[in-house]
Amino acid sequence: MIIVLIVTNITTVLLLTNQNQTSVKKLENGKKIPNEVAVVGDQSIKAKKWLNGLQMKYGKDYLKSMINQEVVFQLAEQQNLSLEDKLVQRELAMVESTTGIMDEEERNRKREQWKSTIRYQNLLEELLTQNIEVTDSEINETYQEDTEQYDFPTSYQMSHIIVEDEGTAQSVISELENGDSFSSLAKKYSIDENTKEKGGFLGYFPEDSTYLQDIYFETAAGMEENTYSQPFEIEDGTVILYLHHILPDIDVELKDVQQEIRREIAKNKMDHEITAEYLWGEIGVNWFYGDQ
Structure with missing residues (x-):
């Protein structure tokens, strides 16, 4: 892609x-x-x-x-193939958790693009592996090896400003109330050299992350998106937190990921690569480049 x-x-x-x-x-x-x-x-x-x-x-x-996508989507429709909604939502969340700051319009547009890619890749794998035998015991064993890996924890997209004392933090709050941007104030005031030049941007962190102190997640959990917190203390100084976006948790059961696990096991039994070109003959493709 x-x-x-x-x-x-x-x-x-x-x-x-x-x-x-x-x-x-x-x-x-x-x-x-x-x-x-x-x-x-x-x-x-x-x-x-x-x-x-x-x-x-x-x-x-x-x-x-383009041909590959059309082949996969047409064959999937002909065979009434579908994907578990939780699988799609989880993969969407996983992709979004790697992105930067977006407004709602851009996020919705990107999610539609990602959803199409997720559907294509999973339906392609389903079409290529559907005739490969995988037993229920193989699926159960794989799932039980690490059930939590299939869940998606609540994740917070955050920025922060760390200053040395409460007085400086209150000055920052005053400037925020006057309309100054959080990003510009982070560049001006923050003592965190790792995020200062990025406007204090931290990115997404799952609520069980140990990279940030617990107080970050406790504070973020009580905030609305696109708002900043009141100052709070950590070992390195006084923090003002900005919450950009929340990705809610997605808890899955075996039935939600059974298809996915079956495909993963089946792929390991395949003797050729994952490509839609193996499916062209099933639907018939004539194209400008012929047999090239």
């Missing part, structure tokens, strides 16, 4: 461009494509040359990725 990320903003351009003309005038973000896309010194780089280069370098791989 790396190639998808590389060309996300030029998808439509890439697929509808040929060597003689550009049939798309805008990128996905709505920006028009000028005849000259760059000027280096007194030499310009033409849009047609740029687009032709993209097509030559990425066109085949990107078209293949």
Whole structure:
């Protein structure tokens, strides 16, 4: 899926461009494509040359990725395959827990993209492994090895400002109340060198993490998203905490992850790689590149 990320903003351009003309005038973000896309010194780089280069370098791989997704989703629909909702929600949460700060609109847009990728990968594995025998005892044994690994704990996305004393902390609170941004004040006041230049950003931490002191999670649990706390004391100084977002816990039982475990065991029994190209023959694919 790396190639998808590389060309996300030029998808439509890439697929509808040929060597003689550009049939798309805008990128996905709505920006028009000028005849000259760059000027280096007194030499310009033409849009047609740029687009032709993209097509030559990425066109085949990107078209293949589109075909693969269509093959998987069509076969899954034909066979009435579905995924456990908790599995999808857990994987969404796991992906989101690695991200930076987003507003609600961006988060919803990204979640739809992630959900499509999660569905594709899991349905692909289901299609490729469904005829591989896996016993109930194998599934139960794997699950019992570590039942908690399948759960997702409540996770908090936080930033903080650490200052030396309560007086400085109250000064920071006053500036926050006057409308100054938490990030700029972290850069100005925080004594935590690990997060200072990142605006105090800590990222997501599960509530059972031992990296942060318990008081962080106790404080965050009583906060609303996009708010800051009153100062509290830790060993390193006085902290003001900002809570960006909460990912709620997802507790799963064996029935919720049985499919997933079966696929993982079956994959270890496979004698070829996980790729949708093995499924092309089941649905019939004719494409621009033929047998290349």
